[in-house]
Amino acid sequence: MLFMRLGLAITFSLLGAILFGQSCLQKLDSANYFKYNYPLKAKFYANSLLTDLDSANCVTEIGIAGMYNNVGLILWEVNDKQKSLNAFKSGIQQEVQQKDSIHADLLGLYYNLSALYQELGRFDEAGDYLNLAGRVTEAAYGGNRDARIRFLYRNGVYHREVGNFQESLDALNQALTIGRGYKDSVTIALQIELGTTYRHFGDLQKSESELLRAVEMAKGKDEIQYFRAIDRLSALKIEQGEYSDSENYLLHNLEKKTSGYQDNQIMMLETLNGLSVLYYRLNDLKTANEYIDRAINTAGDIRNVRPYMINNLGTIYMRQGNIEKAEECFKESAEGFLELFGSMNPDYASSLNNLASIYKEKGELPKALDLYMKVLDMDKVIYGTEHANYATSLNNVALLYLQFGNYSLAGKLLQDAKRIRANTLGNYHPLYIKTVNDLGLYYMIVKDYQSAMESFDHALDAEIKHMQDIFPVLTDNQRKLYFDETRYNIERFCSLAFKDENISGPYAENALNHFLNTRGILFYASEKMRKLIQNSDDNKIKRDYNTWREKKYSLAQAYLLTEEDRRKKGISITELEEECAALEKDLSRKFKVFADQEKTTYHHWAEISNALEDSTAMVDIIQYRDYKVDVIDERIDQAFEDESHYVAFVVKKDSVLKPVKLAAMDFTKGFATYRNALKYGVKDKNSYQIFWQPIDSTLSDVNKIYLSPDGIYHKLNPVVFYDAVADTYMSDKYDIINITSGKDLLYREPTNLLREAKIFGNPDFSKIEGFTMKQLPGAEREANDITEILNVRRWKTETFYFKDATEDQIKSFSNPGIIHIATHGYFIDDPNHADPLHSSGLFLSRGDGSENDGLLSAYEAMNLVLDQTNLVVLAACETGLGKVQNGEGVFGLQRAFLVAGAQNVLLSLVKINDQAARNFMNLFYKALLEESDPQQAFFNARAQFRKVDKNPYNWGAYILVSKG
Template sequence: MLALLLIGVTSYTQDIPKLYLDIESNFNSENYEACSKMEKALAELALQRNDTLVANGYYYIGFANSMLGKTEKAISQFEKEKSIRESLGLQSSEDYGNVLSNLVGLYFEIGNNEKAASMAYQLLENDKKNYGITSDVYVQTVLNTASVLRDVDKLKEAQTLLESNIKQQEKSSANYALLLLKLGDLYSYAGLYSKAGKTLSEVFPIIEKQFGLNSPEYLDALVITGTHYVRQGKYPEAEETFDQALDLLKPEEETYMSALNDQALVYRSLGQLEKAEKIFTEIKVMDSATLGTTHPYYAITLSNLALIQTDAGKYKEAENNLLKTLAIQKANGGTKSLTYTRTQTLLARVYQSAGQVEKAIPLLEQSSTIFKTKLGDKDPDYAWALFNLGMANWKAGKGSVGIKQLKTAASIITASLGKNHQRYAETSQKIAEYQWLQKQNKEAQQTFGEVFNNYYNQIDVTFPVLTEEEKAKFYYNKIRPSFDKFNAFAVQSKEEIPSVLAEVYDHQINTKAVIMLSTEKVKQGIKSMNDPSLMTQFEEWQGIKEQIAKLYGQRDESQSIDSLVNVANIYEKELTRKSSAFASQYIRKKYSWLDVQKALKPNEAAVEVIRFTNYNPENGGAFTNEIRYAFLVVTTQTKTQPDIILLNNGNELESKFMNFYRNSIRFQQEDPYSYKNYFESLADYLQKNKIQKVYLSSEGVYNQINLNSIRNPFTQKYILDEYDVHLLNNTRELASNMPDKRVGQAPVLLGFPKFNLEETGNKKVAETRGATRSITRGGITRGFRGGLLRYMRGEEDGISVLPGTEKEINEISVLFQDKPHVFMESQAAEHTIKEVNNPRVLHIATHGYFLEDEAPATEATQSQYVANPLLKAGLILAGAENFLLTGNLNESGDDGILTAYEAMNLNLDDTDLVVLSACETGLGQVKNGEGVYGLQRAFRLAGTKNIVMSLWSVDDEATQELMSLFYKEMLGGKTQHEAFRVAQQQLKLKFKQPFYWGAFIMVGE
């Protein structure tokens, strides 16, 4: 709601007409209808006199009209008030400043942004003259003007205004804090998230000192920070921050409604639709009481409520609320306004979701006509209206009509936004699917290529500065589903277009683990160089990238992306030249299967395991419930494209076959089926082509099994003995293998952590909540805490201790010639691992955790939050139980949990080997194996050459003996892979069952 400023109280010596007294009386009693009707009479009085009394009358009627939603009339009255005060020479008065402020808000409300900005600058100059640049009044006007400039997309002007005025204030003063807070909000709004986070971190202690923890200013800072998290896609952090704000806010405070509204939208993004619907229902009741049921803001609340109900499948309720919204918007702006049209489009979406496509089409036809009339036939919004109409026609069985509309939409988007815009990819994706449906396979292949060129560009340009959550959302909701569709298309069309299999392989190796880029590790590498100018260059490059990422999601390219990209490229060349850390993370060469082939020797094969959900392109397209797997194989004999071996029983591989494998291992029973289920088809190919060594990159369920532990029922030999299987995170590693010049430090052995420490932690650190803690560090959110605690329960409602790891560490420590650093009990802590500096070997013996994957994205969940997959996997260390129970950090500021995200930022560039012992990854119901893969990949990105980790927990004796054998062989001169394979074969002589010797796998070399 617009906050209108009140006029001052004035004493009048002249006679006061009854008309004025009636206007004032109606205003004071909030009888706005009666007040508004006196407009004509006041105009007649104004012909007789020109004084402050008439000016005040115009103010009263203007305010009344504003409260009634008659914005145009309100503006007219305030303009008349302004003219009178100017004619009386009262530009220096407080009332003149107030009328300027009111006009700023009202012009902005009706969309007259230029007029709003013009009035804002007048107000700024007025207050500067009257009060001075350090006055509270002037600073407040600067803040308001910056808000207006931001809202009219004059971001650079707003930034300059704030930055210049911050310099005029005493550092750490109240006004300094307010301006800094506004600047942080502006940075966040502009997509400059790094600058925003830094600025907001600086402002909290100043606001706390100047205003206090319960002050409106502190609460504003919380709400702004929560909104910052929403923009970044950090919804769990946003939820905690809004919770903190709402605990302190009173319902009558203006910020309360804003925070409540944002909290509801956060719940929607988190998929907590019941909570979101409850909040919007409460807001609806409050709006009804304070604004009435015909006010435009009430309509916005109804529309938000309908969004939630649509997501929840409550289509009738959503329809009713949108029809009410349309009625209000019709009364306020007519049926041709863009606001009305956008609500129509939303109603059409409800009908489509409810399966009533025929009811949606007329609405979409009307919407596209209005967009075309209002905005022109080259506008992106018109293109998107055509896209929606085209999809509706396709779903209604009018595919030939729909495809024309989709192609027209794509042409407009190409001309107005360019082929690198997100909407171009979405539109082209649907065109490719329609071509596939029509068996126009070569055309579909080409159009799919356009989609993936767009995605590769977005990855290169935006991924370095997206948050982990944003990267995960883009990957799981956009890239992964698109490649699943393409894989399904490739399998169907491979006979007609064999080359499509080469594209599948290339896409796999170039996008696998693409979300695991670490900006923090680059920062650490640059910081260690002690070159301030290089760090400045990096931060400037980061800011430019953030601007580009923001622009790629907007409806137009009013700012030149090309020029920003050119500037970013200049920075990248310089940073690549000076920083190897930067080059290794951000300069990603594209590889093909041919590059992998060049690295192979005769009798060797590179195998990529592909997992995808089958897709049916009919009636607009939909995923089926069928999971499929495939081996894509490259050898030195491969001619034109990789060979494919299909496994069409993916659902069984991930359910009953997996359960049989696990139970056979656990209960040490004969397993005559797993070889046939998981390996036989590949083995037949390997035998036929005389392949002995296999470089295999796993995916899905293959991350949850140890192929070496499976026995060939025909030869009674284990795969361990029949093939030399090297597990890789990605077969592109064969092509990108560089000469190894590692010189690691003394080994670090860490285990037997004390999960429950006596000390509850530093009180000051422990009390840090929500906004401030989340800004300064990443970590485990409240929702993850609950899941982890349930996951890690031991026999006595705590995390089960691992006594065998103490003996394991002690026995291993004596094998090294150079004395290793040993950390156990309370020293087996998170900060200990984070402080390691390139040990030659890092051995960690503790619990691992691997939480469930999310359900695949659907049309209804496309906009929802995707939890950071790098938080779904990690290691449990000293003090973790204290944190999981209380949420408090310990004295070192740790939570006792090393996530995969934190692991990939470790300093392990000269580390040869990381061993993760006692991880029990088999406990997690990891549907696609992403959690296990994430932890492996994280340590590889941190720099280590190889990783050894356990897939299930075995008895202490077998683990200790395997480790001793492995280290003896390795320290005796064998390569790590050879040493590990020999150790397992030797242990197999003593312990016949794979339960004992097959629990561990090595990934990397």
């Protein structure tokens, strides 16, 4: 953001005068007149005036310093920045000949120099002149409120631009304190900048509250500021992934601006650009293109705006695959930035990089290399050879040399980039991690697989630690995007670590540890924790929680700073990490749900081994694909192969670890055989051999298994696997409990079963729009049976049938002991439904006049209050199904209810008939009365059920998913 340029407002009617015989003021007037439409003429008059001033040929009532200031502004406007700097400095020299360096008359010159140096990217000099402006403000204006607020505002925005979060906040908050109740327009402007600052530094929650406050302050008082606040809030909503809200805000702004400010089209720019960014994020490139076109047409030829807009249009064309038009855009934006800022400017370099990427995509590698080398030379001049930006250019050039086949030079440049980034950014910065990953690719290409594994492993250590530290400051959507990339990197590492020659080595163990520490990480980092704490009545916990978040924000930002910046600011990564850890432990003791945050600590498989009992094992299934990378026809060809492979790690007590590679085969075809055998009652003699026999051979001393499944194993129930040689089912050998991750076993807590049950059966489906379903009288009978069983032991039960079994009712619950829901479930397996938390759920009744539609989606279930609920029973068709997301388990109902807090979830993998379901549930609840332990009750009930129903399709229909 640029500061306002300060100068004297001078207007004269001397437009027809010629240069010869003009006075200094006439030349100034001519330069001002021509600066927008004829910049070359303006520059000519300004330079002539500057010569007169330097030669002491001007006598003017506004003062020589004032003339220098004004000619400096004109030269700045026409992009002669060096002469502009010289003019401002000459103005200062004139003033200090007769005045003190902190005289009030110098304030405008100091502000202008600071702003110009910021535009040039020379922030040290900008800061020096801003500090001088602060000294002038203090000495010359003292308690003058306007002057003080102006300085604090500029100081706050400056520190935001250079990355000083706390200094920016301090300045803006101080300005707000001084300006409170002074002028509405001033307070609103400061409030908007405060919210923007929080967004820049990742505190999206605080940013939202501050920007919403700005919106309320501006509403009905200052329409222009109101529009600005809405635009900034919309940008925040895009970052939060709340696209619907952002769209509503932006379209509202566009409509109001269009109807009320037809003559001021420039007001439209921020809104139009925001809409373009929004639809780009939504991959609606056609609409994104339409809005950026409107923005470009609105901006016209405004020189300091158009290059940015054209650059954005180029990125849209790139994603559309329209390389030719993208190239045109980047060429134009590069020319625009060159004209604005000269050849030593980061925006100009960015456009050149984009152009280079176009040439690279087109296979015009020499042209791409020329541009990358040009940017490298620019970075060398601007930053020096030990700067992080120089390392970025080295990285780009190195990857291009890889394509040329110049492997030796590529490897050397990548090593240099790694060293510079390690020294300047530290070992947890995303750019350092990228270089290490690029080195891994380089080693794969040159067939040095040992070094490739070492690089990928090192990068993952840093990436996972960084991810765990910053997750609390990200939205759910941002966490998912971050995790998708990490999961990709883990799978690539596995493709090497799980090769036959490595499966028993240290890298395979490290791969297991990476899985343990990332599997379910989205589950553990749920927004549930934040919502519960913010709704708590304990104000101290709220304060402690907010303090912890602020420390986490500081830690996240510290990772992104250079080592030099950390030293200058006195920031210690180690101290911040220790402070965060101490706060986490304290909060975990005070607020139970906060303990989930501790599950983001990095753990080793040996810790899980120590937590296991005798005759117990944890079986961790990992799905992966082979990864291939090579240089073919000067292109880096890299991708995962289609075929999935599986490895199981069996962990037992006393640090026993046994890796098991399952034979390569068509697992999808094997699953179809498994389902058909169950469905048609055929004794399945194949599934055991395909999916379980290699694992089973390591479990001879085990009678209880904690299974952490992955991939297709989420759809299997191993207890129904039949060993034809031994003539036995796996349920005869051991009990199996499904878990999200082995880490669950480290955080187990004994829980008492509250003798209270909420029972739903046969909801009324008639008012649910868009669906036609048969009623479930069998579900109602099942619910009646359960109520009678529990009432015998004087449990507190509430039963909700038909119209009473509403979505509103279940959302009103707070920590019941058991919830039993007998109804239809749904799962929309459609690529257009990207988020399975919205495409899976349960059908309930729609209450009269209710805003709830009767469909309890998994996303809504995730936000129920069930932190003291021991058991949720989902007696609906195939409630175990959901979209398989490797590393995160099944996204669907089971995940949702566990996130909501339930300790155990009982659900079905297949649809069975009403009578079989009713019989099993009767046995289960009778066993629960005797055991008071859902896990043991489940195993006992299944054993009893097998005696009366020999069909494994029925007795193996249910699984129990637990937190340990």
